[in-house]
Amino acid sequence: MCNNYDNKNFRILIVDDVSKNIQVVASILKDDGYQMTFAQNGKVALDKIHSHNFDLILLDVMMPGMDGFEVCRRLKQEPSTKDIPVVFLTAKTDTESLVRGFEAGGTDYVTKPFNGVELLARVRTRLELSRSRESLKVAYRELKKTNEELLKSQRKLELAAKTDTLTKLSNRRDIIEKIENERIRFERSGKPFSLVLCDIDNFKVFNDKHGHDCGDFVLVSVAEMMRGKVRKQDGVARWGGEEFLLLLPETDLEGGRILAESLREKISCNYYKYDNHNLRITMTFGVSSFSECVMNIEQCIKMADEALYEGKKRGKNCVVLSIAEQPSILKSVSEENGNERP
Ligand SMILES: [Mg+2]
Numbered sequence: 001m002c003n004n005y006d007n008k009n010f011r012i013l014i015v016d017d018v019s020k021n022i023q024v025v026a027s028i029l030k031d032d033g034y035q036m037t038f039a040q041n042g043k044v045a046l047d048k049i050h051s052h053n054f055d056l057i058l059l060d061v062m063m064p065g066m067d068g069f070e071v072c073r074r075l076k077q078e079p080s081t082k083d084i085p086v087v088f089l090t091a092k093t094d095t096e097s098l099v100r101g102f103e104a105g106g107t108d109y110v111t112k113p114f115n116g117v118e119l120l121a122r123v124r125t126r127l128e129l130s131r132s133r134e135s136l137k138v139a140y141r142e143l144k145k146t147n148e149e150l151l152k153s154q155r156k157l158e159l160a161a162k163t164d165t166l167t168k169l170s171n172r173r174d175i176i177e178k179i180e181n182e183r184i185r186f187e188r189s190g191k192p193f194s195l196v197l198c199d200i201d202n203f204k205v206f207n208d209k210h211g212h213d214c215g216d217f218v219l220v221s222v223a224e225m226m227r228g229k230v231r232k233q234d235g236v237a238r239w240g241g242e243e244f245l246l247l248l249p250e251t252d253l254e255g256g257r258i259l260a261e262s263l264r265e266k267i268s269c270n271y272y273k274y275d276n277h278n279l280r281i282t283m284t285f286g287v288s289s290f291s292e293c294v295m296n297i298e299q300c301i302k303m304a305d306e307a308l309y310e311g312k313k314r315g316k317n318c319v320v321l322s323i324a325e326q327p328s329i330l331k332s333v334s335e336e337n338g339n340e341r342p
Contacts, residue, residue, distance in 0.1 A: 007033040010127050011053060014038050015045040015071070016060035016089060021112070025058060025089070028116045029123060042066030046074060054084055055130050056123065058110070061090040061101065069104040076105035083133075085126050089114075164238040166216060167223035175237035175245055179297050182249050186290055194256030196246040197304035198263070198285040201316040203242035206279070214274050218242075218281055221272050229263055245301070253289040253321055260285040260319045268317055282317035284308055289322075 012034050016022050022038050029036065037052065039045035041063055049057070057075075061068040068088055075081040088101045088109040101109055108126060110119050162174035170178070182193045200222060207215040219242065226236050226244065235247035248256055264285055271278040286308030290300045303322035311320040 007127075008035065010055045011035045011037065012123070013045065013048060013052075013054045013057045015040075015042070015057065015063075015068070017041060017063040018060075021060065021089070024114055025119065028114065028119050032120065032124070034123075042068070042071040045071055049075065049081055049084070056126050057084055057086045058123070059086050059088055059106075061088050061092065061097070069100055072101075072104040072106055085130060087122060087126060167220055167238050169223050169227065169244070170235055170237035172237060172239060172245075175235050175239070175247060176297070178235045179247055179300075182247060183290065183297055185249070191250045192252050192289050192291045194248040194251045194253060194287060194289045195300055195304045196248065196256055196260045196263075196285055196287050197239065197301065197308045198244050198246070198260070198283045199308055199312070200242040201282045201284055201312075210274065210277065214277075214279075215242075217274050218272065218279065222267065222281060222283070225267060225270075226263060229266060230259070234259075245304075251289075253287060253323075256287040256289060257319055257321055260287050264317065264319055284311040284316045285319040286311060287319060287321050 012029065014022050014025050014036060015038075016025070017040050019040065022040070026036055026038075037048060037054070039048055042065060045057075045059070048054075059068045059071060068090075072086050072088075075084060075086065082105075085107045086105065088106045089112060090097065090101070090109055091112045092098075093111050098109065108122055110122055162170060164171045179193075179195070185191070186193060200218060203215065203218065206218050219238070222244070223236070223238065226246070230236055230246065230248075233249050235245075237245045237247075239245040246259070248259060251259070264283060268280070268282045270281070272281055273279070286304040286306065288294075288300050288303035288307060290297070294300050294303070307320040307322040311318045314320070
């Protein structure tokens, strides 16, 4: 089976209280080139096992003090030694002794007086099994690692498929899925949810005046501000271009208005420093709410969109509510005047 080069890597501990027996076993095994260590009682054997790594233990049963069964039992109780195969060397071949040996955790036995061919065959088989087991362990570990890496990449891909690259907000696809989930929840609980569609006012001016990097800076700043202001359960998405869509679960129209107004105020009261310029950013908001009167998600988004459009018409930097029951759109917050445009 294995060549001598491989066998040099195998370490065998031979335990017997009779040194003559150890010599006999060693002389039978020596041509296979194993590394052999010896012990003449159970205590010394256990000490050696704890300080060295063995691939196989040939263990005499009848020894003064601690017998082979006890040594084996102790090895099997310890996680670090329980997997080392133990082959008993025994003169006793009665069934009771053999059963005791296997119960103690032994994997095999060889009878005294030793038959050289049999002893060699059993040792070789045991070591071959250990080697296969070791290879399987390595293969399993590698497989597990590969699997974990695959899962990690898969999670990254899934996240990337749902995320807007620039702002790291949800993308359109992800927010639609979340709104759909919220609609299903609405059907069960009857609790309305609201949508806020908002758009950066005069966004084109940032790009035209300071370049596209400035445009990106404005988008990222607005995204960060919104993410910091909303609740954990709210969804914030880049809807496209300079437009954002917020999903506010279990929030009625008035709740949507309050949040939109706080966002509007927060943005317009700040200056955003870009390349020695103090930028003033304002946004217009359209708010709609999903209730029994709203047919579907598309309609709810459209209502927010129309409210947003109305806000733009009325001078920007404002929040406009869409009322499902009546066709006219009510403007609830008036625009601030005198903003410094970028
Ligand atoms: Mg003995």
